[in-house]
Amino acid sequence: MNCTRYERWMWDALEGRLGESQAQALQAHLRQCPRCQRQWESAQATYHALHALPRLRAPEQLMHQVRARIQHAPARPPLFGGWKRVALAPALGLLIVLGYWAFTVRTPDATQTIVQEPSESWVEMHEQLEVADWSPTPTANYFITTGYSR
């Protein structure tokens, strides 16, 4: 009995994506396989619970706050902001390097703190998104519009 195949079909069945013959085969299998029957029950419960998760309303005052902030942050003209950011990046990088250098020189035997990357997956995912953009090659604007910061 190929239970794995039926397990794969369960979510398709829940979404109504299963063909009729497959649906019948699944039903037949469920009638005779207690293990898959249990799986089916938990899949159903999971599916329905996920789709019935409470929807909260965004707090009303939040809109007022955004409105206020927008009035103080006029929209950027299409290109200027991007270029400014690009020009700023190397300068900032240099500053960081200098700062780091100054720090290490001044405190030569500072205790080595193990700054192991905390959550690899968050970092990895961010890197993946970093290279992404709507245009074929990432534009400077990506850094503004998508909230990427280092």
Add this chain to the structure above:
Amino acid sequence: MVSDTVSYDGRLVIVDALSAEARLIERAQAHDEAAFEQIMNLYADRLYNYILRMVGSPTDAEDLLQEVFLRAYQGLPNFDGRASLSTWLYRIATNLCIDHQRKRARRVQTVSYSAWEDEEGEGGAWEFPDLQTPNPMEAALNHELQQVVEHAVASLSPKLKTVLLLYDVEELSYEEIARVLNIPIGTVKSRLNHARGQVQKHVEAYLRGDSK
């Protein structure tokens, strides 16, 4: 993304909705604040729920949602309409959430490394608001089961969580998720299977009566 073919009736409605959105975007791009306000009203709840489940804290979710709209407002002049507005906004939200969690994780890590300060936090400390069920239908559904599912979702890795939330909760299509996350559709599907499987395990344990 305004579709160009208006061939038969069924499609007309969708095209209308899309061009209404396109008009709204155009107005917002021309600094029409009322138009941007409409955009916010259209997406605030959806984005808020998504962000809240991504980061787990209502306070952080509020801050992040503000930031999403601010970035959107600033980035709108450069929005070329190749993506749908919703996909674009989810993408901004996803980026901000990931950046936020990354920083948060680093902060927690730094604290727990200092020898004398033993902190409780390490990724698992999700504070969930006491979720109010908005209608009787939902109230009828097992509240406990929902809590189990909320916690199972919260404990997923970011990769799995984003896909599951976007598909099963926010109801984006595979294609839209692929664009939001910049990954192939096949990857979306496999991550979704994986994520569902993990949540299902929690539910199964709950249904069997295992504690936790």
